Amino acid sequence: MKIKRVIAACLAAVMVALPLSGCGNAGGGQQGNGSGHVEVLRIGTTYKNDGYSAMNSESAYGRLNYHSFSQLNLWRFDEEGKLTGDGCFFKKWEISDDNRQVTLHFDPLGSLKWHDGEPVTIEDVLFTFDYYKQQNMTWFLKITSVDQIDDTSIRLNFDDSEAFAFMNEATLSYYILPKHIWENVTESKKYTEPNAAVGCGPYKFVSADEDAQTSYYEAVSDYPLGEITVDKVELKSFDNQSSLIMAMQSGEIDVMYGYSSSLDTTLLPTIESDSNIDPGESLNSATYQIVFGFNQYPTNDLNFRKAVRYALDYELLAQSIGGGHGQIANEGAVSPACLGYDSSLPENKRDLKKAAELLDQAGFVDKDGDGMRELPDGSPMNVKIALQGSTEIYKRIAEMLQTNLAEAGIRVSVDEQTISNPDYTKQLRTNSAYEIYLGMTTVGIASWTGIASYIADITMTSNQHFGTYADPAYLDAYSGMMKSENYDEYSAAFKDIQKMNAEQAPGIALAIMKTYFPYRTDKITGWVNYPSRGVINGETWYKAVAK
Incomplete structure (x- = not known):
């Protein structure tokens, strides 16, 4: 010793x-x-x-x-x-x-x-x-x-x-x-x-x-x-x-x-029969999410982003991420456990027909009959998903995203370097070079700025801020949240953020989780x-x- x-x-x-x-x-x-x-x-x-x-x-x-x-x-x-x-x-x-x-x-x-x-x-x-x-x-x-x-x-x-x-x-x-x-x-x-x-x-x-x-x-x-x-x-x-x-x-x-x-919810059955152990259940403010890179095409296209949102199987994601205890998030992209949560926004819902309509409108069509859509100029479409972590849950979520999006004719692949090379992933964020970024809003981030930290194109020394969405109205709402003087002002600005998340789909919360300690x-x-x-x-x- x-x-x-x-x-x-x-x-x-x-x-x-x-x-x-x-x-x-x-x-x-x-x-x-x-x-x-x-x-x-x-x-x-x-x-x-x-x-x-x-x-x-x-x-x-x-x-x-x-x-x-x-x-x-x-x-x-x-x-x-x-x-x-x-x-x-x-x-x-x-x-x-x-x-x-x-x-x-x-x-x-x-x-x-x-x-x-x-x-x-x-x-x-x-x-x-x-x-x-x-x-x-x-x-x-x-x-x-x-x-x-x-x-x-x-x-x-x-x-x-x-x-x-x-x-x-x-x-x-x-x-x-x-x-x-x-x-x-x-x-x-x-x-x-x-x-x-x-x-x-x-x-x-x-x-x-x-x-x-x-x-x-x-x-x-x-x-x-x-x-x-x-x-x-x-x-x-x-x-x-x-x-x-x-x-x-x-x-x-x-x-x-x-x-x-x-x-991990897979371990819950091991304690359910023990009367001396309380699972310590509560609603989790943290969420797994994807955010889109606005410096890249086609993820800077609104119809494409909304099509991705309609293409995802949220029941399956909630089941897999939440281990049977998950819930479907709404389009505001934050957890109900967060201060200022807007419950009036529509729940995420899979609609492959609507996804197809949006992709057709944007010119993403299957021109060679292989079931996968091409870019409007006829070139192949292969959108890269960057992973924040290399743990099994990130890999599992990425696999579900690939399967879901393929069913809408969207070919995506995992950027394998983000699994094996943390320095590469950090540089990808620093250079704002990602297309789709699969990550997590932790409890600490969720307690104040939430998913907006990863969406808004703001200048911060922290590596936690790598957003590329520079819409003036969004940045104004983010600034209003940061400059709020009390929780009422904060909640009002945060609800504006959520409404724009719903309208512009800069990011998607994949599921609402419960937490167990x-x-x-x-x-x-x-x-x-x-x-x-x-x-x-x-x-x-x-x-x-x-x-």
Whole structure:
């Protein structure tokens, strides 16, 4: 257990010993300690146990920090998907009338300490916003200046009316950082010293066992943001979900955490008969989708795009993607779980006759009698589908798209390089050279910009934005969404986006999914199941209690 010994020893050298709540490890499952507290919460995940750093958002540790775990979120989304300061660093805020400033308030910092014993100060707060800009964090680059108002308030200033958008975008993987650790670190992603895990969240990183793919955490005693009801956390990584579910059935773990990686529906039958396991079902805001490249022909042709939409078998897609639990999306191309969802738009429906009419009108006809349509100039038509990922579900969806479209006389083929070469795929997006792009709107993206992030032709430093649709009305609606001052304005702009998705078909949501993050109910109660996210969220640490 070399890794475990090294990390534990280094932590002992750099951290001041803090009193920690909780008792020794409970044997099997969880046991109360007489106070109603959960002694040990055992979380299973398929993310790898490594990268114990405030600046690593991809590891199991980094993903769990999305929920004010070891690192304390600036703010977070509540159960309804709206901003809250509960259990976060900033408790409240005011946005200026012009939406160019946000004033943030936090509790007096005297009692909040870093996990190495150093006090959290206003200098840490000011340093953090400057540091994120230095590290080229996309949304923090929009901040023009930061003003200290007093010892418990700062003001962020923006050039454009995007203060509310910033609040909603900077929710998951950003935290106040300890200046004394990070001020001399120029390449944050490469910094892997043990003190990179030091935060001011409710849980202190104790050690990691790389061989067992498990990391260990203990609650900070007398935590100033509230009574922590889970004394210790063990985070265990599994090679696959099947192994994870077997461990849950045996009582080795209590809950599955996956951020946007829900339990594969093929595994649901294995837990349906277990009365001690709740499947953790909710409607998923994430969607698999295709977006069309407007720099290429024929995907920049409206009749062609609508014909593709009519050619798809949505019942089959919902069945396959949702594992028998999927639903058909509407033409607005977003999930009903999203804020501002427009339920008035028509549901996607297969109509091969209508698809044929649209293709005929656009001049795409079968001239050689082989069953496949040619381009209007008589040359062969073979539209390429680029895949965002190489996993089996992407391959399966691509195969269904090929079959469906062939039945309408549209020949499509998979761009095989997008399966085997991630650099090629990235370059394809950067150059806006794709024709049809099969991808996914994740839960994080769905919480604000949704599929429009992948459709709108906007300039962003983030690789998540690669749209090619430059219609002025669409870009205006996107801008209105980004510059909204509240959720009512946001919803109105987002509905405009959905209406144009229905009218112009720049992208198609292939199915609406449910999400499953199972958890045991026999020894713990107080779980709060957030839609799309599960029972591991910002409330877990303060509400989960032993039965």
